[in-house]
Amino acid sequence: MDDKNSTYTINFKEIVFGGFKNNLLAIVFMLILVSSAFFAGSFYTKVQYLQGNEDALGGNNPTLANSGKENQPVEKINTEVIKPTDRDHIKGNAKADIIVIEYSDFSCPFCKTYHDTMNKIIDDYGDKVGWVFRHFPLVSLHPLAFKQAEASECVAKLGGQVKFWDFTDSVFASKVQVTEEESAKIAGQLGINTTQLKSCLDGGEMTARVEGDYQSGIKAGVNGTPGNFIMNIKTGETVPLKGAVPYDQMKKAIDSMLQ
Missing domain, CATH: 1.20.5 (Single alpha-helices involved in coiled-coils or other helix-helix interfaces)
Structure with missing residues (x-):
């Protein structure tokens, strides 16, 4: 048991x-x-x-509107808004078949890099390419950007297109923060009457111009800087490019359109 x-x-x-x-x-x-x-x-x-997000690894990210994030694509293309007009600042050949349209922010570090790239493009391509510079100041990220843009337009009003581009080059090349006082200093070195410049800025004479560029960028689908487009004026073909596109990629895109 x-x-x-x-x-x-x-x-x-x-x-x-x-x-x-x-x-x-x-x-x-x-x-x-x-x-x-x-x-x-x-x-x-x-x-x-x-x-x-391959571009994030390449360091050519755009600074985004309304956020601190980067590397967002241009969502849509409105060619009628993008197409160059007589009021645009154009470097290179304004009558070229290939035009690069850039929406930029003077305080954007990626715009600074891209500015150098585009200057080289214009030097290398001569009369084959034109470059349009439009304002897209992201004031939520760069508080000085709108005033910098206004200053550049006042310089254009007082000194013409050549002075505008000289001022633009100088702002992007500056090693110090470009405040309103620094903008006046740069303009003065370019031969611009600083008293007239101050009057232009204080009177808000170019506010509407800068705001107009910004709104056209919104309509074009730009949501960050630099926001770029390459347009074939003859065919209307338009290619959006986001961020500080490296020289080799710009060259490839332009050469493709020139064929």
């Missing part, structure tokens, strides 16, 4: 604890599967994110 009870007790323990061990192993196994799936999914998501 004792042997039977002993045997029964042993079998009962084996069943209970054996089942418990099996269930525990099953739970551990399931946890491993779930964890593996989670990490695999996270890895896939990260790869997809990086693939979708």
